[in-house]
Amino acid sequence: MKTVVGVLYGTVVFEPDVRQDEQGFSSCTFDAEIADGAGLDSRGLVQDCHTRTRRGGVRGLHVRIDGGEGKLVRCVHGSVVNVAVDLRPSSPTYRQWMTAVLDDVTHRSVWLPAGLAHGFQALTETADVCTRINRIHRSEYDLTIRPDDPELGIPWPLPVSLASSQDKAAPALAVVEPMLSEWFGELL
Secondary structure: OEEEEOOOOOOEEEEOOEEEEOOEEEEOOOOHHHHHHOOOOHHHOOEEEEEEEEOOEEEEEEEEOOOOOOEEEEEEEOEEEEEEEEOOOOOOOOOOEEEEEEEOOOOOEEEEOOOEEEEEEEOOOEEEEEEEEOOOOOHHHEEEOOOOOOOOOOOOOOOOOEOOHHHHOOOOHHHHHHHHHHHHOOOO
8 A cells, every 4th residue: 555645734645556356356445554654543543434425416525623533535436526625724734625536446545634624526426435533423513614615616526416405504614714723723
């Protein structure tokens, strides 16, 4: 498995070796030693979440406001464009965003440290995304930022055909920006 430093401060992209054979393929999609070597604490990954989304659907931009949560994200079926936005005021990549195509061919995954808003758009008829997080999910700390916030200018590759009512009603980044330093503090 190869690791590549991501565009946003603290992000890591994992690119596994995929071995094709007459039955299909095999691939190691997570290796604790490699993850630890890339700066993650693999022992801290405590919960897995699985989401299915239809083509054109957008989920996010989601973030947790009680200090955030780190997420290891991969697409186990289909294809998505994964988006992360750095909301850490003291980060050198503050307010910048990055995208990565995650799919069931390359089996690439991306580590997103706490303080990044996360979203994705399904590029295939259905797409299943699995997220391994380093804190037990607590919905009372969820916050969503508008995925179509014009200030961020994220170029979703397909017309946005579906979004949850929560995501549609989400505020723009400018509305919540005054609270970001309280929520995410200084980088360590």
